[in-house]
Amino acid sequence: MADRIALIEAGGTKFVVGVGDATRQILARTRIDTTRPGETIAAAIDWLRAQGDDYSAVGIASFGPLDLDPASPSWGHIRQTAKPHWSGADIAGPFGRALACPVAIDTDVNGAALAEAMWGAGAETRSALYLTVGTGIGGGAVIDGRLIHGVGHPEMGHIRIPRHPDDRAFAGNCPFHGDCLEGLAAGPSIKARWGASLSELPAGHAAHGVIAWYLAQAVATFQAILEPARIIFGGGVMATPGLIERVRAEAMAASNGYFSGDPETVIVRPGLRDDAGLLGALALTGLDGHLRRVAGAGG
Numbered sequence: 001m002a003d004r005i006a007l008i009e010a011g012g013t014k015f016v017v018g019v020g021d022a023t024r025q026i027l028a029r030t031r032i033d034t035t036r037p038g039e040t041i042a043a044a045i046d047w048l049r050a051q052g053d054d055y056s057a058v059g060i061a062s063f064g065p066l067d068l069d070p071a072s073p074s075w076g077h078i079r080q081t082a083k084p085h086w087s088g089a090d091i092a093g094p095f096g097r098a099l100a101c102p103v104a105i106d107t108d109v110n111g112a113a114l115a116e117a118m119w120g121a122g123a124e125t126r127s128a129l130y131l132t133v134g135t136g137i138g139g140g141a142v143i144d145g146r147l148i149h150g151v152g153h154p155e156m157g158h159i160r161i162p163r164h165p166d167d168r169a170f171a172g173n174c175p176f177h178g179d180c181l182e183g184l185a186a187g188p189s190i191k192a193r194w195g196a197s198l199s200e201l202p203a204g205h206a207a208h209g210v211i212a213w214y215l216a217q218a219v220a221t222f223q224a225i226l227e228p229a230r231i232i233f234g235g236g237v238m239a240t241p242g243l244i245e246r247v248r249a250e251a252m253a254a255s256n257g258y259f260s261g262d263p264e265t266v267i268v269r270p271g272l273r274d275d276a277g278l279l280g281a282l283a284l285t286g287l288d289g290h291l292r293r294v295a296g297a298g299g
Contacts, residue, residue, distance in 0.1 A: 003021050003022040003056055004019055004020075004021055004027070004052065004054055004055050004056060005019070005020045005021065005022075005055060005056060005057050005058070005059055005282060005285055006018075006019060006048050006055045006057070006058040006059070006095065006099055006101075007019065007020050007026070007029075007058075007059050007278045007281040007282055008044060008058070008059070008060045008061070008062070008095065008281055009061050009062075009108060009111075009277030009278055009280070009281055010034075010060060010061065010062035010063060010091060010108065011034060011063055011108065011277075012034055012063045012083050012135060012136070013033070013034055013135065014031050014032065014033055014034055015031070015032040015033075015034055015040055015043075015044050016029060016030075016031055016277055016278060017029065017030050017031075017032060017044045017047055017048060018030075018278045018281075019048070019051050019052075020059075020278065020279075020281075020282045024119065024279065024282065026275060026278055026279075027051075028051055029278065030047050032044055032047070034083075036085045037085060037086055037089035037090075041091070041094050041095070042094075044095075045094065045095065045098045045099070048095075048098075048099065049098070049099075053099070055099045055101050056101060057101050057102050057103070057104065057285045057291060058092075058095045058096060058099055058101060058102070058103040058104070058285075059103075059104050059105075059111075059280075059281035059282050059283075059284045059285040060076075060091055060092060060095065060103060060104065060105040060106075060281055060284070061105075061106060061107065061108040061110070061111030061112065061277055061278075061280040061281040061284060062078070062091050062105060062106075062107060062108055063078075063081070063083070063107070063108055063136075064078065064079070064081070064107045064108075064138075064153065064155075065078070065079040065080070065081065065107075065152065065153070065155065066078060066079065066091070066105065066106070066107055066152075066153060067079055067152075068105070068106065068149065068152060068153055069151075069152070070289070070292065074088075074090075075092070075292070076090060076091055076092025076093055076103065076105050076292075076294070077089060077090050077091065077092075078091060082175050082176075091105060092105045092292075092294055093294045093295070096292075096293065096294035096297040097294060097295075097296045097297050099297075100297055101293075101297065102291040102292055102293045102294075102297070103291070103292060103293075103294055103297075104281075104284040104285045104287065104290035104291045104292070105284070105290075106147065106153065106284050106290065107138065107140065107153050108132075108138070108277060108280065109130055109131075109132050109138035109139055109140040109156075110140035110147050110153060110154075110280070110284075111140075111277065111280025111281055111283060111284050112130050112132065112140065112234065112270070112272075112276040112277060112280040113128065113129070113130035113139070113140030113141060113142050113147065113232075113280075114140070114142055114147055114280055114283040114284065114287070115272055115275075115276055115279040115280040115282070115283045116128060116130050116230075116232050116270055116271060116272060116276060117130075117142035117145070118145075118283055119271070119272065119279065119283075120232070120270060120271030120272040120276065120279075121230055121232045121268050121269065121270055121271035121272075122142065122229070122230040122232060122271075123271070125228075125229035125230055126143065126144055126229060127141070127142065127143050127144075127226065127227075127228040127229050127230070128141070128142050128228055128229065128230040128231075128232060129141045129142075129222055129226060129228040129230065129231045129232065130142075130232045130234065130270075131156065131215075131218070131222075131231065131232070131233050131234070131235075132233075132234045132235035132238075133185060133186065133187075133215065133233060133234075133235040133236075133237040133238050134186065134187055134235035134236040134237055134238075135186060135187050135188065135236070136157055136182050136186050137156070137157030137181055137182040137185060137186045137235075138155070138156060138157045139154060139156030139157065139222070140153075140154060140156075141154065141222075141226060141228065143226070147287070156181075156218075156222070157180065157181050157182035157186070158174070158176070158177055158180045158181065158182060159180060159181050159218065159221060160177075160179075160180055160181075161180075161181050161184070161214060161217045161218060161221065162217055163179065163184075164210045164213050164214065166206065166210060167184070167193075167210050170184070170189075170192075170193050172184055172189065173186070173188050173189035173192050174189075181214065181218050184214050185211050185214040185215055185218075185237070186237070187236060187237050190207060190211065190237070193207075194207045197236075197237075197240075198211060198237055198240045198243065199237075199239060199240040199241070203241070203242065208240070208242070208243065208246060209246065211237070211243070212243060212246030212247050212249075212250050213250050215233075215243075215247045215250075215251075216247050216249075216250030216251040216253070216254050217254060219231055219247065219251040219254070219267060220251060220254040220255055220259075223251075223255065223259045224259075227259060227260070228266075229261070229266070230266060230268055231266055231267050231268070232268055232269070232270055232271075233247070233267065233268070233269060233270075234269070234270045234276060238269070244267065244268075244269060247267060248263035248264060248267045249263075251263055251267060
């Protein structure tokens with residue numbers, strides 16, 4: 001089948017690898033633990049080859065930061081990252097060469113944002129912002145069907161935000177910026193100061209209010225910059241019961257009536273659920289300018 005597409009959701013903990021087609025069907029999938037680049041990528045390629053050798057394209061939605069400059073010799077590589085062994089790793093090249101087809105690559109959150117804007121919670125709107133809150137925090141924005149990029153891709157998890165009055169003693173957990181949004185509200189920062197994940201802490205624990213407050217400050221910031229029709233929250237931390245409702249209430253208080261829209265309509269959960277990552281990789285292959293044939297790919 002000429003329209004079979006190899007799909008990779010490359011995360012810091014696991015790679016989800018799949019095969020999709022032009023009808024948005026996920027025909028097969030598997031999970032591979034993220035270890036060292038050579039080992040992980042080779043295992044993903046071996047699995048894809050076992051599914052067949054007739055791929056028309058590869059779509060990769062990867063953790064970052066990534067070099068996405070088409071003119072750069074390190075296009076498709078991971079830039080400096082806190083993930084051991086992965087700084088400088090080439091993600092796009094090995095897949096393109098092994099499967100002899102062009103590759104589209106972007107961040108995992110940009111892929112999820114695009115898929116949600118096209119087929120999920122942001123469908124039928126002109127603007128959608130996707131934020132994932134888990135081991136890290138990242139975000140992507142889609143306006144009129146186009147992902148927002150600058151010199152590189154957005155790093156929304158690294159915005160600076162006010163400190164919660166009851167959380168001033170914590171220095172932050174980001175190795176680059178300390179108390180940025182990721183350093184204050186991602187999963188590791190929660191465990192660093194309270195010893196457990198947010199979902200493991202009792203419902204009345206102060207951590208729930210503090211994390212909701214930080215995420216609401218981020219909502220207010222992104223509303224001021226873009227005022228998207230949808231702000232879609234994904235990621236493991238957001239699975240905590242009651243958290244999204246707390247974020248809506250805190251965001252309403254933070255905005256003080258300035259921004260338009262009902263919080264229950266604007267601040268929502270993903271519509272694609274567990275398929276957002278692979279469908280994000282699929283969506284990237286349909287964007288003009290994203291597909292590139294890497295050196296030595298043949299075909």
